[in-house]
Amino acid sequence: MHVAVIGFGNAGGKIVDAILEFEADTGRSLCKDVLAVNSAEIDLAKPDRIPEDRRLLIGQTHERVKGRGVGADPELGAEVARRDLGEIDRALDSVPVYEVDAFLVVAGLGGGTGSGGAPVVSRHLREMYAEPVYGLGVLPSTDEGGRASLNAARSLQSFTDATDSLMLFDNDAWRQAGESLSSGYDHTNTELARRVTTLLGAGALDDSTVSETAMDASDINRTLSTDGVSTIAYASAELDRGTKSGLLDQFRTNGHESDTDYAQKVHGLVRRAVKARLTCPADVESAERSLVVVSGPPEELSRKGLQHARQWLEEQTDSVEVLAGDDPREDADRLSVAVLLSNVTDIPRVDDLQERAVDAQEKIEAEASARDDEVAELVTDENNQLDPL
Ligand code: GDP
DSSP: OOEEEEEEHHHHHHHHHHHHHHHHHHTOOOEEEEEEEESBHHHHTOOSSSOGGGEEEOOTTOTTTTTBOOTTOHHHHHHHHHHTHHHHHHHHTTSOGGGOSEEEEEEESSSSHHHHHHHHHHHHHHHHOSSOEEEEEEEOOGGGOHHHHHHHHHHHHHHHHHSSEEEEEEHHHHOOTTOOHHHHHHHHHHHHHHHHHHHHTTTOOSSSOOOTTBOOHHHHHHHHOSSEEEEEEEEEEEOOGGGGGSHHHHHHHHSHHHHHHHHHHHHHHHHHHHHSOOSSOOOGGGOSEEEEEEEEOGGGOOHHHHHHHHHHHHHHHTOSOEEEEEEEOTTOSEEEEEEEEESOOOOHHHHHHHHHHHHHHHHHHHHHHHHHHHHHHHHSOTTOOOOOO
């Protein structure tokens, strides 16, 4: 499918940049238009691939922001986004909406600009356009502390409500042991981009390679549009395409065995994907709908393998709402599988996040009232004999 992508805040911009990089590396064409929106000028300079004229600084005239960011305050992030909706609209005027199958709004939920702003803009897009609006939200890792959990748990509510589906990515599950924070994000952003682009980029072929079982945008929209939360599974295998002309390979491609091999490879990869780490770990059985995309060179895309994988996923999710299709890529050197598990309802990490958020909120409130008393005590003399001026 083709999407217009809006990266909100620092994480949003960097992840969109990683999507553009993966697209360029693999010859895909998912993004018809991109826009990075931020309240911090310094963060808007970070992406490498987002064109300069597709970066929008909001909150410039806001007395507390002035281009310096919202300081991890999502209320302020939401306010600034609301105030500058007109500017965001103008920036989106150039989006070729007739060529776009959906909008995708990307943000980290533990900070301020993305956490507060992404739901505001998603809601606005939904009012303005007939196309579905999807979110891609990043949950903070537990070591970021209570404030990030609180921001994320609150944003999760409004972002889910404002989108047709919110795809989740959990930084906690993807934290790289021993890596520095910034290089850890580079790696996780690449992994995230790989998953999102393989999934949503299906059916966006610019050449004439069309297969009978090709996935198209309406399949993806149908699976995603549940008003709930979704997660993505992924696996890939390198292909030794150089040996294609070998004797053994010639023999096998002519024989029945090769069909079975191809089918097993596809089926095996789908199983491996679903058993591996999801973008946000969830109980697969709780998915309402799912969709399998198998991407690779046309000769590798076994229809039988796809059928078996679909049947297997129906059993795993205990649901008949499973679509499977392929995404032929002549030049691909890997066979990749992305599985969308849509409207998952059993996500232990979200329960954990909410508990942490409630604890943090109680602590913040208790600290604020204790501090008021302490300040009053500090500025008042011991026997309260003095009158303020
Ligand atoms: P904002 O600019 O105010 O929206 O805040 P940030 O985007 O800097 O941070 C919000 C949250 O996003 C943080 O709490 C992190 O959990 C996460 N985050 C920040 N940068 C990245 C990134 O490059 N990749 C990923 N996966 N997460 C990030």
